[in-house]
Amino acid sequence: MQQFLIAIALITTGGILAFITRKNRDVSTIVGAGSAIIGSLIAVVPVVRVLFSSVELPLLLLNLPLGQATLRLDAVSAFFSLPVLLLLAVVALFAGIEAAHDKHAHDGWLFFNFLGAAMLLLLVAANAVLFLVAWEMMSVAAFFLIAWRDEIASARNAAWKFLVASHIGTAALMLLFAMLGAHAGSYEFAQFSGAHFTDGMASVAFFLALFGFGVKFGLLPLHVWLPEAHAFADAPVSAVLSGAMIKMGFYGLLRILMLLPNISASWGWVMVAGGLLTGIFAMAMALAQSDLKKVVAYSSVENAGIITMAIGCSILAIVWKQPFIAGAAMAGALLHILNHAVCKGMIFLASGVVYHTIGTRKLEVMGGIARSMPFTATCFAIGATAIAGLPPFNSFISEFIIFVAGLQVATLQEPAALLLAFLIMSGLALIGGLAVATYARTFGLVFLGAPRQEKRHEISDIAPSLRLPFMILLGFILVLTVTSPWLVEILLRVAATLMAGHQGFALADLQGELLHKPLIIVVQFSVALLALVIAGWQLRSRFFSTGDRSDRPTWDCGYAAPDARMQYTSSSFAQTIVDIFSPVVRPYKHGEKVTGLFPQHASFRSDAPDSLLRYLFTPVFGLVERILLPLRGLQHGRLHLYICYVAITLLALLVWKVVAI
Amino acid sequence: MISPSSILICLVMIVLSPLLPGIINKTKAFFGGRQGPPVLQLYLDIAKLLRKTSVYSQTTTVVTRIAPFVILFSTLAAALLVPVAFRGAGVSFTGDIILLAYLLGIGRFFMVLAALDTGSAFEGMGAAREVLYSALAEPALFCGLLVLISETSQTSLSAIYEKLTAECWWQNPMTFLLIAVSWMIVLLVENARIPIDDPNTHLELTMIHEVMILDYSSKDLALIEFAGAVKLAVFSSLLVGLVFSGNELSLPLQLLAFAAAMALVAIVVGVVESTIARFRLLHVPKFIVGSGALAIIALILKLSGN
Numbered sequence: 022m023q024q025f026l027i028a029i030a031l032i033t034t035g036g037i038l039a040f041i042t043r044k045n046r047d048v049s050t051i052v053g054a055g056s057a058i059i060g061s062l063i064a065v066v067p068v069v070r071v072l073f074s075s076v077e078l079p080l081l082l083l084n085l086p087l088g089q090a091t092l093r094l095d096a097v098s099a100f101f102s103l104p105v106l107l108l109l110a111v112v113a114l115f116a117g118i119e120a121a122h123d124k125h126a127h128d129g130w131l132f133f134n135f136l137g138a139a140m141l142l143l144l145v146a147a148n149a150v151l152f153l154v155a156w157e158m159m160s161v162a163a164f165f166l167i168a169w170r171d172e173i174a175s176a177r178n179a180a181w182k183f184l185v186a187s188h189i190g191t192a193a194l195m196l197l198f199a200m201l202g203a204h205a206g207s208y209e210f211a212q213f214s215g216a217h218f219t220d221g222m223a224s225v226a227f228f229l230a231l232f233g234f235g236v237k238f239g240l241l242p243l244h245v246w247l248p249e250a251h252a253f254a255d256a257p258v259s260a261v262l263s264g265a266m267i268k269m270g271f272y273g274l275l276r277i278l279m280l281l282p283n284i285s286a287s288w289g290w291v292m293v294a295g296g297l298l299t300g301i302f303a304m305a306m307a308l309a310q311s312d313l314k315k316v317v318a319y320s321s322v323e324n325a326g327i328i329t330m331a332i333g334c335s336i337l338a339i340v341w342k343q344p345f346i347a348g349a350a351m352a353g354a355l356l357h358i359l360n361h362a363v364c365k366g367m368i369f370l371a372s373g374v375v376y377h378t379i380g381t382r383k384l385e386v387m388g389g390i391a392r393s394m395p396f397t398a399t400c401f402a403i404g405a406t407a408i409a410g411l412p413p414f415n416s417f418i419s420e421f422i423i424f425v426a427g428l429q430v431a432t433l434q435e436p437a438a439l440l441l442a443f444l445i446m447s448g449l450a451l452i453g454g455l456a457v458a459t460y461a462r463t464f465g466l467v468f469l470g471a472p473r474q475e476k477r478h479e480i481s482d483i484a485p486s487l488r489l490p491f492m493i494l495l496g497f498i499l500v501l502t503v504t505s506p507w508l509v510e511i512l513l514r515v516a517a518t519l520m521a522g523h524q525g526f527a528l529a530d531l532q533g534e535l536l537h538k539p540l541i542i543v544v545q546f547s548v549a550l551l552a553l554v555i556a557g558w559q560l561r562s563r564f565f566s567t568g569d570r571s572d573r574p575t576w577d578c579g580y581a582a583p584d585a586r587m588q589y590t591s592s593s594f595a596q597t598i599v600d601i602f603s604p605v606v607r608p609y610k611h612g613e614k615v616t617g618l619f620p621q622h623a624s625f626r627s628d629a630p631d632s633l634l635r636y637l638f639t640p641v642f643g644l645v646e647r648i649l650l651p652l653r654g655l656q657h658g659r660l661h662l663y664i665c666y667v668a669i670t671l672l673a674l675l676v677w678k679v680v681a682i
Numbered sequence: 683m684i685s686p687s688s689i690l691i692c693l694v695m696i697v698l699s700p701l702l703p704g705i706i707n708k709t710k711a712f713f714g715g716r717q718g719p720p721v722l723q724l725y726l727d728i729a730k731l732l733r734k735t736s737v738y739s740q741t742t743t744v745v746t747r748i749a750p751f752v753i754l755f756s757t758l759a760a761a762l763l764v765p766v767a768f769r770g771a772g773v774s775f776t777g778d779i780i781l782l783a784y785l786l787g788i789g790r791f792f793m794v795l796a797a798l799d800t801g802s803a804f805e806g807m808g809a810a811r812e813v814l815y816s817a818l819a820e821p822a823l824f825c826g827l828l829v830l831i832s833e834t835s836q837t838s839l840s841a842i843y844e845k846l847t848a849e850c851w852w853q854n855p856m857t858f859l860l861i862a863v864s865w866m867i868v869l870l871v872e873n874a875r876i877p878i879d880d881p882n883t884h885l886e887l888t889m890i891h892e893v894m895i896l897d898y899s900s901k902d903l904a905l906i907e908f909a910g911a912v913k914l915a916v917f918s919s920l921l922v923g924l925v926f927s928g929n930e931l932s933l934p935l936q937l938l939a940f941a942a943a944m945a946l947v948a949i950v951v952g953v954v955e956s957t958i959a960r961f962r963l964l965h966v967p968k969f970i971v972g973s974g975a976l977a978i979i980a981l982i983l984k985l986s987g988n
Contacts, residue, residue, distance in 0.1 A: 388801070389741065389801070391743045391745070392743055395743075395744075398743070402745075402795075406788070406791065409791065410784070411784060411787055411788040411791055412756075412781065412784050412785060412787075412788055413788075417784055421777060421780055421781070421784075424777055424780040425776055425777045425780075425837070428776065428777055428780075428831060428837040429837060431828045431831040431832050431837075432831055432832065432835045432836070432837060434832070434835075436985045439828065439832055439981065439984070439985055440985075442828050442831075442832075443825060443828055443978075443981060446821075446824040446825070446827070446828055447821035447824055447825050447828075447974075448821075450783070450820040450821045450823075450824045451817060451818075451820070451821045453784075453787070453817075453820070454787075454813070454816055454817025454818070454820050454821075455817050457787060457790070457791050457794075457813060457816075457817065458813035458814065458817055460791075461791055461794040461795060461798070461809065461813055462813075464795065465794065465795050465797075465798030465799070465809070466798065468743075469743060469745060469795065469798045469799040469801070470741060470798055470799065470800070470801035470806075471741050471801040535776070538775065538776075539775040539776045539777050539778075542773060542775050542781075543777075543781055546759055546781060546785070549759070550755055550756060550759055550785070550788075553751070553755045554748065554751045554752050554755055557751035557754070557755065558747060558748045558751045561747070561751070561901065562747060565901060566736070567735070568735030569735050569736040569737070569738065569900075570735070570736075570737055570738070571737075571738035571739070571740065571742070572740060573737050573738070573739060573740065574739060574740060574741075575739040575740075575741055575742075575800045575801055575802045575897055576739070576800075576802070576896055576897050577802050577803070577804065578804055578886050578896070583801075583802070583803075585801065587803045588801050588802070588803055588806060589798075589803055589805075589806025589807060589809070589810065593806070593807075593810070594806060594809070594810045595810070596810070597810060597811070597814050597967070598810075598813075598814050598817075601814075601967060
């Protein structure tokens, strides 16, 4: 436990020192990145110990000036530390090396390290006040990181949206903790679980938590800040925001669920339905986007939807007293959280490399860069295959576990269970199919085909030293895939900790061996597929390629002068799907109709800003502004009138006091 | 669970799978009053292609070279997971159908990428259609599966099919008929057959599957054609296992019955192709969603039956 706190202190101090030495870029980079990396390595030791040995480290009480703070590192905290520590270290490594090469690279070490430290503190906080303080630190640090390029108006705009969204969420959380605290008579989490909440109170608490934490992980319709914040932040920042910070929302939600033993089926249904809608909506939006990083950001929302669905399924299974399903769904959700962090870290870093190399995020003008950037293309391809939930990589394994939970639900002979199984299986299949479309479009139109941009000769792949962070993430993708049958036990231990308040959901009841066996076969198939494909391809290109030639243009059905502009673009690729979802996506379309036999000029443009932002939040916030606008008259800047306000207030208080007596 | 005898049967099925397109074409020729190509035509095509050398476009990258192997091996792996000859699958475990569907998914993903790799407008068009249609077809497949799981309380394909007897059909004839029709549509979609896609059309603008592999030649094309035949066999045997039951037959009879049933599926596909015209592309999504709707009706029937 002390080790964990030393790591937090080290990361924080490193950030402050990097800020003090910011005039000297090299020193500042070494201090900032070095402290984040070393801090993460130190913190990983107690985390691994807790996860593997199931010992709970003792509570630690810190006497602070304003009261006592309780810290605790249990299996849940330890598990959620994994994505944070991994991304903190890898992204610090990436940003550090990048800063050495490029003087425009991101160097906001103060806020980067603060963000990391705040997330770690949040995870060990066992006291509502400390939790909220860490939560706010995290949000404020993230705000400054998103607003880092504040010379760009849209970055400022995105940062404001994030700040507003995150404070609305925090308001709900304050209400939640105030309610729980008032009832339990203490702000210690340990006291909350002992207090007996009525069913009504528990439901209010759950929905406040779902709202407050849902803002962070992007539950529909609270996701609106997410695409823009991720698009306009620098790539290393987006990687940490998407891979780690979003997951803190899930951590908070699961913590609150742990504290409320009287769960109800309606919570599960709300989460399953909410997650399903989030996933489908996010994929439809992703397909309509023309900005590379917005596509990737919407994919984070989609994965949050899948995780929400799985947690909802687990809640329903607890209500229905089905330990295996509850454990499997929760284990799938947890593994998906970890898998998504690894893959999304890789994809955001690779997108950042693409953006820096060709200077645009517009999908329409990209294309064909795989030939000049083979390493980045390979990383993006593996990351994309993985995150689309396809075998042989890690995210398929976590989706498979959730599917197994869904299959088991279908064996229960209950109409409600069949409905749940239908939502999970068909929903996941549809979301998965759309994710395949999204990532085929993203990878295919950015990296493959003929280049659409003009100055292609300048493009070169990333420097060899920058490849190390990618190799580490790649290694994690493979390790997480291959070790998944054994990881299940750790996941189920975390799940059992989460369900400790319920009878009959101990680790032994979750029947991990029922997941272990299928997973072994899945992993065998995955490894065999990978090996056979590589072997077949190598054999073919080494021994069976005599006489092959690759100096001809693409066969374009007899057309003799194919042009890069004739290729299918990203919007034409997605058009049919977007049309199907157009009632919810509501894309803008601008263009002139092509008329006559020999049209001279034609242009077409389409875009899809978030429809919920446009049709829900903008009108609502506009209304609030209109209502509150008259109050602006009070704030006029005339000092004598302000003194008059003070006098009136004092007078009113005096009158009240007199009347009260 | 691994069953060596089923793996052996599965291998035979893989080797014989190019017969299925041959049977379909013979059926179509019969309806057209022609003699048609020989049943073994696909073998001859593959043999010819294997002797040729490849031409790759200048635009292509390693994706084009690696995709045929991803498509082939993922389809072969999927074939190991499908129950054959009423004796269960070569490899069966909880959730095997999920792996089966996603293995076919990775093959499709790479076929789409290879199409985009060429930078051809036509291939991009086919790719865009393929991803949409398969995203719509998969929920229908899983929805039908749910009914079967609920009926048999089993979670692996082999165990489900073992428990699925003629009596189940007699009890809920409508439910199973709806699933069978829904899965038949999924088969047509996934294998790019009429009325969704026409493998024999001459106009690239209207194709889906064929246009995506326009730029492939020689050995790569042979692998893709072979994988396509195996994929057809995988879906056919899924359908055969659903419609026919032969658990209690002796081994030789099972093999004969399975071969006959597979040929029957191919003939049905041939009849469908001969009697229905290809849909306009705009209507295809409605048709596929319709197959999902059939599966949902089956689910509702199952619910009300309880």
